[in-house]
Amino acid sequence: MSTATAFRYAVNVTPKNGILDPQGRAVEGSLPHLGVTGVSAIRVGRRVELTVDAPSEAAARTLVERLAGELLSNPLIETFAIELLGELSAATSPAGDGVPA
C-alpha cells in the first residue's frame, strides 16, 4: 500500500453544444408556472462523484478520465469535465451502495 492515497472527484457530464437537450427545454418551459423569468440556457446533465485509490493525483486522474470517457458519458452526444473535490488521508471504500465516506 505504501503511500497510496485516495482522491475524490466529480465528473460533470453535459449534453454537447448543438445536441438537443429535451430535459433542459422542459425545465425552461416550466419556469413560467413558477413565476420565474430571466432564467435561460438551461442544460441538464449528470454528476458522478467517486473516490479513487491511487499513488498520485496524476494516476488517479488518468483513471477518472478513462471512466468518464468510456463509462460515464456518451462521447457522441455528451462532454465531460473532471473536478477534483479533495484528497482523503486514507482509502475509504464503504461497502455496497456507494455511500460516500
Next chain:
Amino acid sequence: MSTATAFRYAVNVTPKNGILDPQGRAVEGSLPHLGVTGVSAIRVGRRVELTVDAPSEAAARTLVERLAGELLSNPLIETFAIELLGELSAATSPAGDGVPA
C-alpha cells in the same frame, strides 16, 4: 434593464447520504468488467447549468436557491450545491431550446 447582468450557475444535485443510489451501484458493479479497481463510493446525481439575468449576484443566487430547492431537487431524497460558473457581460437568452449562448 439598467445594470442587469447575467450569471451562469451550476446546481449539483446528489442523492442524500443513506438513500439508495441504484445508479451508483450499477456503475460500481460494472467496474470489474472494465478491469478497474480502487474506485469506490460512487454517487450519481444531476447537474443543471443555467443562466440568470439579475441586477446582482446576490439576487441571482436567491433565485437559483429557490429553483434548486423547489424544482431541481427533492429535499426528501436529495441535497444540492450551487456553483457560480461565471458572469456574462450581457444577458443572452437564445430562443426556445435551452442552448447555452
Next chain:
Amino acid sequence: MVRIGVVLFPGSNRDIDAVNALRVAGAEPVVLWHESADLQGVDGIVLPGGFAYGDYLRAGVIARFSPVMQAVAAFADGGGHVLGICNGFQVLTEARLLPGALLRNRSLRFVSREIAIMAERLDSPFTRAIDARRPLRMPVAHGEGCYYADADALDTLEAAGGVLFRYVHLDGSVAGGEEDRANPNGSLRAIAGVTNAAGNVAGLMPHPETAVETVLGTDDGLGIVRSLVDSAAERAHGDRPVVVTIGAR
C-alpha cells in the same frame, strides 16, 4: 351522474384508460386541462398516468407547479377525493399531498407487466368497493416507482393506516425486496399505494384503470375505481353507495 375529473397534462397518456375506466364504473369523466384552475365542479379527481411534462428531472415535479394542481390542492384541502395513478401518484408526492417519494426502480429499468397488490384495509374511500382482501391483478408500467420514505416516516405512515396497497404474491403473502419479482420496483416494505392522513387523497403505482374489463385480461382494478366513484358520489350528494358485486369471477 357522478362527475369525476381526469387531469390532462400535456404528457398524460393513461388519461384514455382513466376515462374508459370511469365510464365502466358508471361515472361521467370530465377532462381537466392543466393550464386551467377551473375544476368544473367535479365531485372527485383522478390524476392519470403518463409523463406529465415529459417527466424530465424527476417524475411529476414540474406538474406540481401547474395551475390545475393549485386547484387540486385546494380541492383536497376541502376534503375532496383525489386518486393519483402512477404518474399521478408521483405528482401527488412531489406536491407533498402524499408522503414519501418515488425513486427510480432499483433495476434501473422501466417495468411493465402484470403484478398483484392487496388492499391493507377495505374501509378507505379508495378501497371500500373492493369485494374482499385478496390479490388484485393489474399491470404496472413505470420507471420511477420505488416507494421511499425514511424509516421513521414509514413507521408513522403504517401506524396511521396510511399504507393502502402492498405488492403481494398470488397467494396473498406480501412481496419481499428488490430480489422478489412480485415487488416490481423494489419499493420499501412492498408499498404500492398510500393515502394521506385525512384519508381523502391516495396514490398507487399500478394501473387499476387499465384492469376494468375481462376482455383485457383482468377486471380486478374495478373495485378501486368504483370506490373513488362511490366516495365522490356520497360526498357530493349524500348518496349511499349502491352495493354492487364487482368483478364477477
Next chain:
Amino acid sequence: MSSVAVPPVVDEPLHRRLGVTDQELGVIGTKLGRAPNDLELAMFSVMWSEHCSYKSSKPLLRTLPTAGEGVVAGPGENAGVISIGDGLAVAFKIESHNHPSAVEPYQGAATGVGGILRDIFTMGARPIAVLDALRFGDPSDPHTRHLVNGVVRGVGGYGNCVGVPTVGGELVFDPTYGGNPLVNVMAIGLLEERLLTLASAPGPGNLAVLFGSTTGRDGIGGASVLASATFGADEPSKRPTVQVGDPFAEKLLIEASLELIERGLVEGLQDLGAGGITCATSETADRAGTGILVDLDAIPRREPGMAPFEVMISESQERMLAVVRPERWDDVHEVCRRWGLPSAIIGRVTADGDVTIVEGGLDPDGRPNQGAVELARIPAPALTSEAIVHDRLATPPPRRRAAPAPGSDVEPTAGLPERGMDPGAVLVSLLGGPNLSSRHWVHEQYDSHVQANTVAGPGRGAAVLRIKGTTKALVAATDGNQSVGRVDPWLGAALSVAEATRNVSITGARPLGVTNCLNYGDPTRPEAFWQLQEGVRGLGDACRALGLPVTGGNVSLYNESPTGAIAPTPEIGVVGLLDDVATCVGPGFTAADDSVVLVGSSTPGLFGSAYAELAGLASEDGPPSLDLSRERALQAFIREAIARGLVASAQDVSGGGLAVAIAEACIWGPDAGIGAVLRLPIAGAPAVELFGESPSRLIASCRPRHAPALILLARQHGLPVDELGTVGGDRLLIELAGLGATGAAEERGSRIADAVDVPIADLAHAWWSGLARALGEDGQSASLPEDR
C-alpha cells in the same frame, strides 16, 4: 468484395463529398438546365439518396401487388391505410433505423420509433401500437450487449413516454448482424376514415406552416451519408451529428396534429424525416402538382449561425409541415400554442411547380421582399417522383450449392437425436436458446397496456388490440427469415410473409395487408442486388398467392460492415381484423382433456432451423419447401374453424419446429402450464419431424367433442391432419410412431423411438431464463447510467 467507401479527399469536388456521383451530377444539370449551386446540390444529395429516392429499388417495388379490398392509401403515402368498416380505417407501416442505431443505440432506436409514429399520425390516425423487429449478432459479445441494451431502452424510452403500447416484435441473434444490427419498427394507427389526410400541398396561396421542435444541426447529412454509405465503425468523419429524440415533444405533436385534422384546419400534412424541410416541401408540392416558396429566415432555429443548407437538410426530430389556408392560420397557431409547440409560416404554396428558397423574407402577399435573394430553385418532381433511377446489375452468386458441403454429414437429417440421445434434452436446450427463449426481458421494458386496448400483448404470438366501441379487434405480427433467405432469398421472403400472415390467421383474424422493410446489402454489388430482386419477387409472389396487398414499406440498403453484408432480411408486418374479439384464440393450451391436432405435414430438410444451428449442422441439405396454395388453405381453414367455435388454441409451427411449438402451447397453458400426452406418427427422420421448420403447419387444441368436426374441416380444405393426443398432466410426452421411428428403442424391438418426456416445469424454466442468460443479464446487471 464489399465496396469500401472512399475516404473523402480534401480537393474532391463537392458533389462527390456529398455522395453524388459524376453521372448523377450530369443528370441534375440536365434537369435544371444549368449547373446546380451548392445549396441545390445539397438538396439533391439528400433527396437522391437511396433512402429518399429509392433509386435502386423503385423498379422492383413497382412489381408488388398493391390493390386489395378496402385499401384507401397504398405505397407512396406515409403509411398504408385500409378500411375496416364502421367508418374506421387502420394505418400501418414498418421502417428501419439500422444505421443510426448502430452508432448510438438508444437515440437511434428512439428516433426510429418517433419517425414511424409520425408517418402514422400524419395521416390522421391515432397511433395505437408499436412492434419492434430487432436483429443483432452474437449475444455473448459485449458490443452486442451494449447495442441490445441501448436499443431496447430507446424503444421503450420513446414509446412508453408517448403513450403508445409496444405490443410485439422480434429479437433475433445471428452472426450475420454482428457488424450491422437491424432495428425495424412498425406502427399501427386507427382513424376515422373521413379524417384521412394526405401529404400534399394543394392550393397556390396556401401557407406552408412548420410546427413542432425548432431546427438545429442534428442529423445533418443523416439521410445521405448514413443510409447510403457503407458503414464502417472507424469512419468518424462520416458520423453525422446524432439525432436526439424528445418523446414528450412527439406526444404534443400527436395531439396537436390530430386536433388540427379533426377540426379541418389543414389541407395537407407531412412529417419531417430524412431530408428534413427539403423532403417535406418537395414531396408535398410534387404530390399536388404545385410548388413551394420557402422563406428561409422564417424557420425557427435552435442554434445561431446555421448555413442555409444546414437549415434545409437538418433532420431535427419532432417537426411537421402543414399546408394551411391563410384564413385558418390563427386557429392553427392557437392549437399549436395550446400544446406548447412553436409554429411558424415558413412559406407559400405556388403554382410554378418549383421548390424555391429565398433569404430576405416574403411580403404579406407571399412574394419575395424587395432585395430578397433567391438561393435555390428546383422543380419539385426533379427532387422526388422524377429523381434518378439506377438500373442495377443483378447476378446470382456463382455457385448455389445443392449438394452437401464437403466434409459434412452426407445425411445430416439422420443425425440427431442420435441413438441414445434424449430428444427431450434437445428440446430443453432449444427452448432455452437465445432465439427461442422468452423475450420478457425485452418487452417488460415496454409499456404494452397503455390506451386500454391490449387483449394480447407481447410474449405469446400475435398481438391483439380491441377497437373500443365495436366488437372488433386488430391483430398484428412481424416476421423475417434470414436463415433461409441467406441461400434462397426468394424463399426467405415468401416464408416471412407466410409466417407473419399465419401468426395473424391463427388468432382467427383475417389478414388485411402487408407492410415490409427490405434490409439488404449494397445494391451496387450485383449479388446484393440480385438478393433484393429475389426478395421482392418472393414478397410479391407470396402476397399474390395469399390475396394480400402490400400497402407500404421501407427499403434499407447498404447493410454491410467490414465483415460483409447481412443475410437478406425482408421484415414483414401484417395487420389483420377480427370481427368479434370474443372469438379470439390464443396459442396456449386451455384445458385438460382437450384433443391436440396437427394440421399440415413436414417436408425434408433441416437447413436454416434452430436445430441445425444447435447441432452444428453445416451442410445445406436444402431449405424447407413452401407451397403457397397449401399455406393459403391452412390459413383459411383455421380462420373458419375458429369462427365456427371449434378451436380452443392454435399455435403455428415455426422456429424450433413441431416440438417447440407444442412445448410453448404447454408452457403457455393455464397457471404454470399444462402437459400433454401425444403420439406423433412420423414418416421421415425423427429430427426432421420433431425439429424441422417446414412451414404451413399448426397445432390446434379443441374440446374432444369438436375433434371430429375439426379434422373433417381440415380434410375439406385438402390438408393433412393427425390427432396427436390430449392435453393434461404436468409433463410433455411425445412418442414417435410409424415408419420413421428409429432410435434406441428400436434396439429393444420396438417401432417407437425414444420419446420426448420432460416435466413442463423444466421446459418453462429453460424458456423463461434463456434470454437473460444469453445476454449475461441473469446476475448483477452492468448497465450504464441512463437518463430514463
